[in-house]
Amino acid sequence: MNGSIDWLCLPSFDSPSVFAALLDDQKGGRFRIAPACDDLRHKQFYWPDTAILVTRFLHADGVGELEDYMPVSSAGAAPDELIRRVRVVRGKMPFRVECRPAFNYARAAHKLHLNADGAHFDGPNISLGLAAPMPLRAEGDGVVADFTLKEGEGVFRSA
DSSP states (O other), X not given: OOSEEOOEESSSTTSOEEEOTTTOTTTSOEEEEEESOSSOEEEEEEOXXXXXEEEEEEETXXXXXXXXXXXXXXXXXXXXXXXXXXXXXXXXXXXXXXXXOOHHHHTSOOEEEEETTEEEEEETTEEEEEEOSSOOEEETTEEEEEEEEETTOEEEEEO
């Protein structure tokens, strides 16, 4: 409900975790995109007949939406990409992105590389890329970004 992916295993559902804040909120890792404001109400639903999860953030200054989904290839392979789309449908809202992978249930270290297109996290036997249309900054072993969207504006993230 708070825009956080707290559990994700890649490249398949039985792989070691990439995000595991569900098990350990401090060390487990997460990928969060959420409004940077207080007094929010949340609503969540799936678009009809899809696996697209919509989290709606309702605030006096605006209404924001976060859409999350993992596309399946035409070959039927397991999804290996997470798409996150955030937009404002009314008013204006500040957002904060936080991506802190913690590979293998937070037991494996990784290296962070920032570039003009986003960030790359290299862990043991797996690499995770984060595409971002705005500059990310390193914070510990993760990345963060702050941005504001107005009505009709949106951005996409993928990991």
